Amino acid sequence: MELQNPTHLLLVSSPGLGHVIPVIELAKRFVLHHNFKVTVLAVTSQTSRVETQILNSVLTPSLCHLIDIPSPDLTGLLAQNDRMVTRLCVMMRESTPAIKSIMYEITPRPSALIVDFFSTEAIPAARELDIPSYVFVPSHAWFLALLLYSPLLHEKIVGEYVDQKEPLKIPGCSAVRPEDLVDQMLDRSHREYTEYLGIAKRIPQSDGVLVNTWEELQGEDLEALREGGLLSEALNMKLPVYGVGPIVRQPESETSSLTDSLTTWLDEQPSKSVVYVSFGSGGTMSFEQMTELAWGLELSERRFIWVLRAPSEGAADAAFFTTGSNEVDAVANYLPEGFASRTSKVGLLVPEWAQQVNILGHGSIGGFLTHCGWGSTLESVTNGIPLIAWPLYAEQRMNATLLAEELGLAVRPAVLPTKKVVRREEISEMVRKVIEGEDSVKSNRIRKRVREVQEGAMKAMSMDGSSYSALSHVAKAIEGYR
Structure with a gap:
């Protein structure tokens, strides 16, 4: 009434x-x-x-x-x-x-x-x-x-x-x-x-x-x-x-939810097997770092969805007020030669933006490599998804420390990505830690902690x-x- x-x-x-x-x-x-x-x-x-x-x-x-x-x-x-x-x-x-x-x-x-x-x-x-x-x-x-x-x-x-x-x-x-x-x-x-x-x-x-x-x-x-x-x-x-x-x-309605191709791809993947990679609506990285990230994902031998944005040698928030390209082929030109074809069976490239909340809510997602924006962090945690903390700008370095060192919800690089290029070997290792595999003890510990925080969040909103x-x-x- x-x-x-x-x-x-x-x-x-x-x-x-x-x-x-x-x-x-x-x-x-x-x-x-x-x-x-x-x-x-x-x-x-x-x-x-x-x-x-x-x-x-x-x-x-x-x-x-x-x-x-x-x-x-x-x-x-x-x-x-x-x-x-x-x-x-x-x-x-x-x-x-x-x-x-x-x-x-x-x-x-x-x-x-x-x-x-x-x-x-x-x-x-x-x-x-x-x-x-x-x-x-x-x-x-x-x-x-x-x-x-x-x-x-x-x-x-x-x-x-x-x-x-x-x-x-x-x-x-x-x-x-x-x-x-x-x-x-x-x-x-x-x-x-x-x-x-x-x-x-x-x-x-x-x-x-x-x-x-x-x-x-x-x-x-x-x-x-x-x-x-x-x-x-x-x-x-x-x-x-x-x-x-x-x-x-909140997740979008069925009429505006994930595209058919993305839904089909996600439905075909095993439970908790995919790492979602996205740096928000404004985050960018250098060409060198983008290359290392691509090699790191490939070396991890884990499935992935990567929301791609053209690299920038300027500020890490360079895309905050810009439009970017919406063509995956244009952005993929910045990736290592042959990367897209070599990873076509385990990886999916999405240009500029994806329906993140729906992706994180899908059962095949097992980890989130994120810029640590607080909104993205909460979307991940409330879906029970552990994080790889990759802070870029604003308060994101604080967020990464809170998540990795105080709350136990994330792994992070040894050195801040804004200070030094994170190399492919370390990226591969972090992906393996959050996606169940070789280091299952570490993976299970983070997942357990994320589930606890997820339950606390749901209780707080009840x-x-x-x-x-x-x-x-x-x-x-x-x-x-x-």
């Missing part, structure tokens, strides 16, 4: 699939579980055909309304060497007037505003409308802790963080090794670092933070962030922090689980404000 005056939420997302997909999935939770009316304001880059394609597949018009805000003109606002986060921050800053205009004019009047952490400059508009505002962090609690603590680290530490001899301590949380820091902290003289600090300072202006994690996974980090916790006390921050995850993309309860608290707080 539809409510006459449903609570109306506005959710704002910055460009990038790692941002907009979890925002839309969070919106669906409020609709399905709390009967809220939800409108999503999504600023899109307008350069990525893949982004548009996936947005159309994720959105459920009957559940929430999407308003697409075209990217503003950034001419003259960016320098040639400005990086991804700077570009996102400037894009969202310039989009704020359009966001505010919609907030003031939309009917019914919004009951609350939820923004992703790149959209925090819209928070003052919520205060002007006298409605509560929340920040949604699509990443994990350890990342949020580092982000919020960064302004204090800025005051305490002299010189570059990467030159520190000891890990950076965060009250109540694990310390962060200098080499695992987020990209934005690698160069304190860069504009991206200033933008990053600005985000950290604006988040506490909200009425609460929603994090894409859950109590059973990161209870200590969440406790440190909450009022009375060690980090909260250090920051003098009295801000509710809610673990509402895992917020993950009606008596911690994440369901946390989102219910947010819903009640919003309704109580009306």
